[in-house]
Amino acid sequence: MTKKMIDLSVPMDNRLKEPFPPKIKYDSHANGAKQAAGLLGLKASDFPNNEAWATETVTLTTHTGTHIDAPWHYASTAAGKPARTIDQLPIEWFYGDGVLFDFSDKHPGYEIQTQDLTDQLEEMNYELKPLDIVLIRTDTDQYIYTDEYLASQPGMSADATRWLIEQGIKVMGIDGWGWDIPLALQAENYKQNPREGVLWAAHFVGKEAEYCQIEKLANLDQLPTQHGFKVAAFPIKITGASAGWVRPVAIIE
Structure with a gap:
């Protein structure tokens, strides 16, 4: 038996118009390479294309978003x-x-x-x-x-x-x-x-x-x-x- 799923949530998005909107800071793959290099004693250039992980820092209340x-x-x-x-x-x-x-x-x-x-x-x-x-x-x-x-x-x-x-x-x-x-x-x-x-x-x-x-x-x-x-x-x-x-x-x- 097939199932259909419907997402019932709003996205967590900097553009939300509410009193307590999220603040999402996006970190690039290039910054990820610098972070990884600092943690591991390497150079950012040791990673392919000078890129490693992408990360986000989110500031919000427990009542932000769905x-x-x-x-x-x-x-x-x-x-x-x-x-x-x-x-x-x-x-x-x-x-x-x-x-x-x-x-x-x-x-x-x-x-x-x-x-x-x-x-x-x-x-x-x-x-x-x-x-x-x-x-x-x-x-x-x-x-x-x-x-x-x-x-x-x-x-x-x-x-x-x-x-x-x-x-x-x-x-x-x-x-x-x-x-x-x-x-x-x-x-x-x-x-x-x-x-x-x-x-x-x-x-x-x-x-x-x-x-x-x-x-x-x-x-x-x-x-x-x-x-x-x-x-x-x-x-x-x-x-x-x-x-x-x-x-x-x-x-x-």
């Missing part, structure tokens, strides 16, 4: 217990049946509600089960190299996030910069009427129960179906970290 947020990112505790970091989570969470919800028709700032999810589940004749991996399509990934990236997405509400956790979902992801609606819209709403449940509301559901979110997914428009595929999204193991970089892949039989 990554998975651990419970520790949301708060110091989850459900009254110390929140776990990315290296402490069960690896079984990160491989499972994928379920795609399509909100690419919603306007920037639209807050996705539980009813939106249940309506689509009814349309696709599917019932969520524990450890399904939920993907939220907004098509915001098309803006990753533009200034519109941070403000162009619908986002998840706290209630919808809570409902997904109640269905046994541990890993959920979105192809926007963040899981909630854009931060600027949250701040504007709060300034007009300061109250709880506005700032980072969906993230803060992680205080109540453990869950992980994948942010900055891509290519969800390439999935040919809303379920019936697998998702592999294993995060890099970084000791004590609030997130880990990931290259999620959809696997279609």
Whole structure:
């Protein structure tokens, strides 16, 4: 049986328009020859064409590029217990049946509600089960190299996030910069009427129960179906970290 794989990540690229873009310094093969010569007591000319290894030096945060947020990112505790970091989570969470919800028709700032999810589940004749991996399509990934990236997405509400956790979902992801609606819209709403449940509301559901979110997914428009595929999204193991970089892949039989 043949398998088709779809890359669901954005590239790590100096051109990314986000608050914490990577800084990638590219070292040439010629510099590699100089480095190797210095380490080994040789001359750069001892290597063919004065060239050896190419290397890159990358400076970034654990939330740069496509990554998975651990419970520790949301708060110091989850459900009254110390929140776990990315290296402490069960690896079984990160491989499972994928379920795609399509909100690419919603306007920037639209807050996705539980009813939106249940309506689509009814349309696709599917019932969520524990450890399904939920993907939220907004098509915001098309803006990753533009200034519109941070403000162009619908986002998840706290209630919808809570409902997904109640269905046994541990890993959920979105192809926007963040899981909630854009931060600027949250701040504007709060300034007009300061109250709880506005700032980072969906993230803060992680205080109540453990869950992980994948942010900055891509290519969800390439999935040919809303379920019936697998998702592999294993995060890099970084000791004590609030997130880990990931290259999620959809696997279609």
